[in-house]
Amino acid sequence: MAVRPFDLTDIDGVNALHTDINWPAPSTAYWHWLASNPARGPSPMGWVIDNDGRIDGFLGNFRQTYFRDSVTFDAATSHSIIVSPRAKGSLRELIQPFLAQPDLFAVTILNANDIGSPIYRHYGLQPLASPAHDVKLAWILTPHSVLVAKALRSVAMRMPALYPLLGERFLPRPRPLFDPRRVAWPVGVRVIEDLSDNAAFGTFWRQLKEDGALVAGRSPAILRWRLAMPDLTARPLLLGYYDEQGLCAYAMAQLSKFGPLEVVTLEIIDLVAIERAPDTAIPTLIRALKLAARKMQAAKLRLPLVSAKTHAALGYKAGLAHNEGGWGHAFAHFNAPEAGFKDWQPTPFEGSYSFTLRQPPAQ
Structure with missing residues (x-):
């Protein structure tokens, strides 16, 4: 069992994970559209748990460019975090490369469900200030x-x-x-x-x-x-x-x-x-x-x-x-908190x- 970057040959395996938990499986065209993200840069589209060719986990990685005055920054948000019962306990291994992206000012989880919410802070993510963290x-x-x-x-x-x-x-x-x-x-x-x-x-x-x-x-x-x-x-x-x-x-x-x-x-x-x-x-x-x-x-x-x-x-x-x-749905990990990103006011x-x-x- 190994964690590695997602590539487009993993579509069927990741879609099977979606189906297993009754999430809609995206189309092949969707994954190719996501791969064409203009802000993607060198970032992988996500990471998978590869169990001898069978995909047992996925964490999507969506990169965005931010602006302040004439300076640009980059951040990424996660999506579609799924771990099969066959890989129970492996969420930490999926989150670690997501948190470790060195060229980003922050990584975020802004759409956590009530099951995952208590877990993320144990892996290095901090809840955003209220109301962003706990109000919908x-x-x-x-x-x-x-x-x-x-x-x-x-x-x-x-x-x-x-x-x-x-x-x-x-x-x-x-x-x-x-x-x-x-x-x-x-x-x-x-x-x-x-x-x-x-x-x-x-x-x-x-x-x-x-x-x-x-x-x-x-x-x-x-x-x-x-x-x-x-x-x-x-x-x-x-x-x-x-x-x-x-x-x-x-x-x-x-x-x-x-x-x-x-x-x-x-x-x-x-x-x-x-x-x-x-x-x-x-x-x-x-x-x-x-x-x-x-x-x-x-x-x-x-x-x-x-x-x-x-x-x-x-x-x-x-x-x-x-x-x-x-339940708390918005978390962030700042790689450079001293740079003054506390004024950030995120939207959906x-x-x-x-x-x-x-x-x-x-x-």
């Missing part, structure tokens, strides 16, 4: 569906034989496709459709960097690459808030359905504003996203990673949401949410 905000739009789904999951956990009988529940009813161009959005909000380098989003990205905070790369080119993920069943929604000078805040959201007995959720993947944006920008985008979620037949709108800056910008909207966190965009969410099955 959810605005419930159809309480009845959420309660029924919770009751069904509770029954199925006690009687696992019911899972195949219950099948995929809470799917949207067939209706004309959602067209964001036909929605009467709140004042100031518009759909972002043009991601060419010289369009409004390109100007927004340059201003975001000029504000001087540590920010993950969100250039139009990076967004075009993200939106080209081949396993998407529906294009993510991009909304912008505009003031008299142009685009000053934006949000990205996409549908998810965590399991057959989960409701459909509109997940906020990114939510960020430049310094000149008015205090109303982020709350207005949340209002627009709630409107979109209803039209897309989602039962709730969720922000799965909430930095202190975002929490403050939400204003009263944060108080209207339910906290679905609490910097985790694995955009490319690992289980999506509603196509109907």
Whole structure:
């Protein structure tokens, strides 16, 4: 049994691990898309536990470029951490090469589940400060569906034989496709459709960097690459808030359905504003996203990673949401803490949410 870097010949073995724990197995095209990450550099896509040719564990490694003023930094976040019962106790061996990447300012786990959460701090990762570490905000739009789904999951956990009988529940009813161009959005909000380098989003990205905070790369080119993920069943929604000078805040959201007995959720993947944006920008985008979620037949709108800056910008909207966190889902290991990275305010965009969410099955 050995830990080694993942390569594309391991796709079938890693997908088998996904299937073993009832996670959707990504397509071959997905893995090749992930390999084309513009920020990947020399980093491996992850590591596997190779047991004489059989893959018994996987930890994905997703690298991103960060900017502060004119200086660039690199960090990586993990995803799809799976260890087979055949390799029980080998998680440490998978995490060690992830932590040991020498050219990164930090490595993170920003989407930990409640099972893995207590383990990671023992391997050298530290929880981020609250609210980022333990808050997931959810605005419930159809309480009845959420309660029924919770009751069904509770029954199925006690009687696992019911899972195949219950099948995929809470799917949207067939209706004309959602067209964001036909929605009467709140004042100031518009759909972002043009991601060419010289369009409004390109100007927004340059201003975001000029504000001087540590920010993950969100250039139009990076967004075009993200939106080209081949396993998407529906294009993510991009909304912008505009003031008299142009685009000053934006949000990205996409549908998810965590399991057959989960409701459909509109997940906020990114939510960020430049310094000149008015205090109303982020709350207005949340209002627009709630409107979109209803039209897309989602039962709730969720922000799965909430930095202190975002929490403050939400204003009263944060108080209207339910906290679905609490177990601790966001960890980081800083290779150079003295360099002043404590001002970092991560969003879900910097985790694995955009490319690992289980999506509603196509109907």
